[in-house]
Structure formats: C-alpha cells, structure tokens
Amino acid sequence: xxxxxxxxxxxxxxxxxxxxxxxxxxxxxxxxxxxxxxxxxxxxxxxxxxxxxxxxxxxxxxxxxxxxxxxxxxxxxxxxxxxxxxxxxxxxxxxxxxxxxxxxxxxxxxxxxxxxxxxxxxxxxxxxxxxxxxxxxxxxxxxxxxxxxxxxxxxxxxxxxxxxxxxxxxxxxxxxxxxxxxxxxxxxxxxxxxxxxxxxxxxxxxxxxxxxxxxxxxxxxxxxxxxxxxxxxxxxxxxxxxxxxxxxxxxxxxxxxxxxxxxxxxxxxxxxxxxxxxxxxxxxxxxxxxxxxxxxxxxxxxxxxxxxxxxxxxxxxxxxxxxxxxxxxxxxxxxxxxxxxxxxxxxxxxxxxxxxxxxxxxxxxxxxxxxxxxxxxxxxxxxxxxxxxxxxxxxxxxxxxxxxxxxxxxxxxxxxxxxxxxxxxxxxxxxxxxxxxxxxxxxxxxxxxxxxxxxxxxxxxxxxxxxxxxxxxxxxxx
Amino acid sequence: xxxxxxxxxxxxxxxxxxxxxxxxxxxxxxxxxxxxxxxxxxxxxxxxxxxxxxxxxxxxxxxxxxxxxxxxxxxxxxxxxxxxxxxxxxxxxxxxxxxxxxxxxxxxxxxxxxxxxxxxxxxxxxxxxxxxxxxxxxxxxxxxxxxxxxxxxxxxxxxxxxxxxxxx
Numbered sequence: 001x002x003x004x005x006x007x008x009x010x011x012x013x014x015x016x017x018x019x020x021x022x023x024x025x026x027x028x029x030x031x032x033x034x035x036x037x038x039x040x041x042x043x044x045x046x047x048x049x050x051x052x053x054x055x056x057x058x059x060x061x062x063x064x065x066x067x068x069x070x071x072x073x074x075x076x077x078x079x080x081x082x083x084x085x086x087x088x089x090x091x092x093x094x095x096x097x098x099x100x101x102x103x104x105x106x107x108x109x110x111x112x113x114x115x116x117x118x119x120x121x122x123x124x125x126x127x128x129x130x131x132x133x134x135x136x137x138x139x140x141x142x143x144x145x146x147x148x149x150x151x152x153x154x155x156x157x158x159x160x161x162x163x164x165x166x167x168x169x170x171x172x173x174x175x176x177x178x179x180x181x182x183x184x185x186x187x188x189x190x191x192x193x194x195x196x197x198x199x200x201x202x203x204x205x206x207x208x209x210x211x212x213x214x215x216x217x218x219x220x221x222x223x224x225x226x227x228x229x230x231x232x233x234x235x236x237x238x239x240x241x242x243x244x245x246x247x248x249x250x251x252x253x254x255x256x257x258x259x260x261x262x263x264x265x266x267x268x269x270x271x272x273x274x275x276x277x278x279x280x281x282x283x284x285x286x287x288x289x290x291x292x293x294x295x296x297x298x299x300x301x302x303x304x305x306x307x308x309x310x311x312x313x314x315x316x317x318x319x320x321x322x323x324x325x326x327x328x329x330x331x332x333x334x335x336x337x338x339x340x341x342x343x344x345x346x347x348x349x350x351x352x353x354x355x356x357x358x359x360x361x362x363x364x365x366x367x368x369x370x371x372x373x374x375x376x377x378x379x380x381x382x383x384x385x386x387x388x389x390x391x392x393x394x395x396x397x398x399x400x401x402x403x404x405x406x407x408x409x410x411x412x413x414x415x416x417x418x419x420x421x422x423x424x425x426x427x428x429x430x431x432x433x434x435x436x437x438x439x440x441x442x443x444x445x446x447x448x449x450x451x452x453x454x455x456x457x458x459x460x461x462x463x464x465x466x467x468x469x470x471x472x473x474x475x476x477x478x
Numbered sequence: 479x480x481x482x483x484x485x486x487x488x489x490x491x492x493x494x495x496x497x498x499x500x501x502x503x504x505x506x507x508x509x510x511x512x513x514x515x516x517x518x519x520x521x522x523x524x525x526x527x528x529x530x531x532x533x534x535x536x537x538x539x540x541x542x543x544x545x546x547x548x549x550x551x552x553x554x555x556x557x558x559x560x561x562x563x564x565x566x567x568x569x570x571x572x573x574x575x576x577x578x579x580x581x582x583x584x585x586x587x588x589x590x591x592x593x594x595x596x597x598x599x600x601x602x603x604x605x606x607x608x609x610x611x612x613x614x615x616x617x618x619x620x621x622x623x624x625x626x627x628x629x630x631x632x633x634x635x636x637x638x639x640x641x642x643x644x645x646x
Contacts, residue, residue: 027615031613157576159566162556169576176584187594216620217618218620224594228594231534452518
C-alpha cells in the first residue's frame with residue numbers, strides 16, 4: 001500500500017507521454033474531502049443549475065403549447081418530442097451500464113467514473129414521466145378505419161397482442177429499468193452515504209441515515225454488496241438492451257410501413273453505448289477541470305475509455321453500413337422508399353450530419369495517440385458523437401412519426417421532411433435541460449465520486465521504481 | 479449473561495489482523511467477530527472466516543416466477559382470443575418470448591432487491607457500535623460476545639495495539 005507520504009496531491013504521476021496519467025488520493029482524507037465538495041455550492045454550479053432550469057422551463061412551455069395546439073390524437077406533431085426522448089433515453093439509459101460493465105472487468109482505471117455513471121439512474125425516473133406522452137400518441141395496433149389495401153393490424157412486436165400490450169408492457173419496461181438502476185445507485189452509494197453521515201447536516205443527514213443507517217462495513221455486508229451489484233448490473237444490461245429493442249421497434253420501425261430491419265435495434269444499442277460513455281467522459285472532464293476532482297480523476301480513465309469509444313464508433317458505422325447495404329442492394333421496390341425517406345432524399349442533410357458527427361469526426365480525433373492520452377481529447381470526441389446521436393434520433397423519429405398512414409402495407413411514396421418549429425426547438429432544449437437539471441441536483445444529494453471504490457483503489461495501486469523509471473504497479477486480488 | 483458488543487479500533491490492517499489472531503487464541507468463536515472497514519478488503523486479509531451468502535437464490539426464484547407468469551399470460555391470451563397471425567400456430571413460442579423475457583427480467587430484479595433487503599436484515603432500527611474513524615481508514619474489530627469474555631477481548635485488543643476500545 002502506498003504510504004501517505006508517497007501519495008500525491010494533484011498533478012498526477014507518470015512521466016513523458018504519461019505525465020499526469022495516474023493520481024493517488026490520500027485515503028484518510030477522501031471521505032471528508034468528497035463530502036465537502038458534494039455539499040458545497042460554488043458559483044459555476046449555481047450558474048449551470050440556473051441554465052438547466054431555464055432550459056427545462058422552455059421545454060415545459062413547448063410541451064404544453066404543443067399539447068394544447070395539436071393534442072395527443074396523432075403522432076405527427078410529436079416526432080421531435082419522440083426524437084429528444086429517444087436521445088435522452090439512449091444516452092442516459094446506457095450510462096449506469098458503463099459503471100456495471102467496467103466493474104465486471106475489475107479494471108482500476110474505472111473507479112472514478114463509477115458514480116458519475118450511476119448517478120444517471122436518477123434521470124431514468126424522469127424518463128418514465130417523459131415516456132407517457134408517447135404512449136398517448138402511439139397509433140392503436142388495430143386499424144380503426146380499414147381502407148383499400150391497408151392492414152387490419154399494424155405490424156408491431158406484439159404479434160398476438162397479449163393482455164396489456166402494448167401500453168402496460170411498454171411502461172413496465174421503463175419502470176423496471178429505472179427501478180433496477182436506482183437500486184444499483186442505492187446499493188453502490190450506501191457505504192459512501194454511511195461514511196458521509198458524520199459530516200452531513202440537515203436533510204442530507206436524515207436521508208443518509210434512512211438509506212444507509214444499517215451499513216457498518218462488515219465482511220458480510222461487503223459480500224452482499226459485491227454480489228448485489230454484480231447481479232443487478234447483469235440484469236440491468238439484460239433489461240436495457242431489451243427495452244431499447246422494444247422502444248426502437250415500437251416507436252420507429254413499426255411506425256414506418258414495411259420497415260422490417262433486424263440491424264436497427266443493435267445499431268441503436270451500440271450507439272447508446274457510444275454516447276453513454278461519451279457523456280460520462282464529458283462529465284468527468286468537467287469535474288476534473290472545474291469541479292475540484294483533479295486529485296481523483298487522472299488522465300488514465302480518459303485514455304483507457306478512448307480506445308473503447310473508438311471501437312464503439314467503428315462498430316456503429318459497421319451496423320449502419322450493414323443496414324444500408326441490405327436495403328440498397330436488395331432493391332425491393334417497397335424498401336426503396338424507406339431508404340429514400342430516411343437517408344437519401346428529404347432528410348439527406350441530417351443523415352450526412354449524423355454520419356459526420358457520429359463517425360467521421362470522432363474517428364478522426366480518436367485515432368491520434370496524443371489526443372487519446374489527453375484529458376480533453378476523448379470528451380471532445382464524445383461531445384461530437386453526442387451531436388451525431390441527437391441528429392440520428394431527431395431524423396429517425398421525426399420521419400417515423402410523420403409517415404402519414406401507419407397502417408399502409410408499404411410506404412407508397414416518399415413523404416416530405418418535417419422540420420422543427422419553435423415549440424419543437426423548445427422541447428428539444430427542454431429535454432437536454434431536464435437531464436442536466438436532474439443530474440446536477442443528484443450530484444449534490446449523493447457523492448459524485450464512488451468513495452469506497454476510490455479507497456479500494458488505493459490498496460491496489462502505487463508508483464514504484466524499476467531501474468531508472470517509475471511505473472504503476474497494480475495488484476489484482478481476484 | 480447477556481451478549482454485548484465491544485469494538486476495538488486499529489490504525490492499520492496488520493494490527494487488526496493481529497487482533498483477530500489474538501481473539502482466536504483467547505477462544506472467541508469466529509462467528510462472534512466482525513471486521514468493520516471503509517472499503518472492501520481482499521478475501522482473507524484479516525484471517526477472517528469465509529462469509530457464504532445465498533443471494534443468488536433470490537433472482538433465480540424471481541426469474542422463474544416471472545417466466546411462469548409470462549408463459550401463463552401469453553398462452554392464456556392466445557387460447558382465449560385465438561388469432562392466426564402470418565399463418566403461424568395459435569400457441570407459438572417466438573411471439574411469447576417478448577413478454578416472457580420481460581417477465582423473467584422484472585421478476586429477477588425484484589427478487590434480487592428483496593434478497594438484498596432480506597439478507598441484510600433490513601430495516602435495522604437500532605444503531606450498532608461504530609467509530610467514525612473507520613471512515614478514515616481505521617479498522618474496527620467488533621466482537622459480540624458474553625460480557626464475561628470482555629476481559630479476554632480487551633487483552634487481545636491491547637496486545638495488538640488498539641488505538642481505542644469502545645463498549646455500548
């Protein structure tokens with residue numbers, strides 16, 4: 001174990017190209033220090049909170065005006081709402097999984113990002129509320145007015161329409177996912193809340209007492225903690241990809257006549273992994289640069305995560321190409337209109353922007369070693385990927401919700417593009433604002449750094465000399 | 479005599495491990511001793527007993543219940559409202575898979591959480607013996623034993639270099 005004297009305050013260890021790569025927080029001070037930072041209200045935080053609140057209010061205004069002017073009778077006017085919801089769900093749904101997945105790998109560099117990722121569980125609760133209007137505008141499965149060659153039953157996942165389909169099963173998906181992620185957050189934060197009780201006051205003290213008063217850190221408790229996190233993490237992964245499959249199939253594919261594509265759900269999932277990791281890197285960069293966490297977040301998490309981000313970026317492009325080439329080369333007449341509609345005609349500009357931001361720019365950034373080793377390079381690539389993902393979601397859902405007749409056998413014509421009006425823009429900004437608002441508030445409620453995990457890391461990592469160089473020595477107890 | 483807790487506070491993991499050895503020599507059963515730490519230490523770091531758990535049983539039961547509910551619900555719907563879709567049999571597995579999978583997952587998650595609550599014996603209304611220095615990296619050795627043995631426990635703590643000994 002590195003002694004206190006050997007441990008480093010800021011700046012980080014490593015030399016040459018690895019300068020600042022690793023940090024070694026002083027274990028004895030971590031609980032008090034992180035609790036202090038959690039409870040503090042610096043001006044930049046207040047400013048960010050204010051901006052997020054204003055954006056959220058704009059979104060609420062946009063929502064109510066959209067609802068009062070267009071109602072919930074048809075999906076068309078809600079295309080951009082669906083797009084921003086999908087973006088929020090795609091990105092924030094995948095974020096808690098990042099913590100679980102890297103915890104499975106038992107890597108040490110992931111320690112500072114665990115709680116940053118898990119805190120997005122709180123946004124999952126908001127996702128349930130945001131999802132309800134989509135259920136209201138979703139066209140019924142049974143065609144109420146069959147005309148000509150229209151289908152009697154819309155093509156959906158619910159082939160034989162079991163009891164509760166689609167509404168109950170759809171909402172249960174989101175409730176189950178949010179419940180699982182909040183339980184992961186609770187379980188993971190329990191040791192930290194129990195330890196922070198000593199310095200917490202007022203509401204936080206009561207909250208920590210209620211949620212973590214039972215925790216003393218016995219061996220039995222740590223064993224249950226570890227097993228519980230592993231189980232819930234695995235189930236979260238299994239449920240998340242399922243919910244993403246349900247959502248993209250139900251609210252995008254089923255809305256476009258004859259859109260039958262087995263690549264879209266995995267592409268959506270890969271994009272969610274790419275953007276979830278991107279968002280976490282951005283939050284970590286902000287915390288490191290302006291949040292006072294430079295002693296906890298070295299460059300190593302960015303460096304390590306950047307390679308995964310690069311892989312996910314390539315994987316997304318592979319899926320997109322697989323999707324495109326099947327339709328393009330298949331040359332089925334009924335599929336050509338789908339291809340033209342979503343890619344090459346009315347939404348061509350948005351599609352090109354999506355490609356540029358989701359693949360070309362992040363790829364061009366992440367192939368450079370010096371940039372991958374910096375603390376700003378991977379978050380920059382991540383920010384660009386987020387813009388690409390936003391364009392993907394807005395294009396896909398605005399198009400899917402505005403095909404006109406959802407009961408048509410196949411898309412008989414290429415509908416015109418529907419561009420966002422002022423209220424759509426308000427809704428989009430509101431969607432981004434509410435994520436920021438909920439996250440910022442959550443980061444003041446619970447420590448945004450996984451204290452117990454960072455402390456555990458201090459047991460297993462130290463810098464040591466080998467000949468003339470100083471290197472990171474890692475212990476792997478299991 | 480009543481069983482009462484006594485807590486030794488140690489400033490290093492080695493001293494806490496020594497205290498564990500001392501308690502064993504004094505004849506204190508291993509089941510009466512707990513090591514309180516601020517972070518998980520590797521298995522056997524204090525020479526402590528293995529702590530088996532049964533948490534894996536809970537999600538298994540939950541998943542089984544969820545799957546059964548899913549199968550019953552979908553098959554009963556299909557039998558009650560027979561509707562031939564795409565020329566497939568009335569009772570076909572692929573369309574049932576969606577609901578069955580969702581039921582399985584929800585059951586597994588719910589029962590995992592119930593398992594955590596049950597295995598942790600929650601809710602705990604009475605606060606136990608603790609020292610806030612444990613949050614700063616100190617190790618607590620908590621012994622829950624007969625009061626007559628507290629003298630032996632204190633001696634073992636003292637020999638191992640406890641920085642503090644607390645009673646309820």
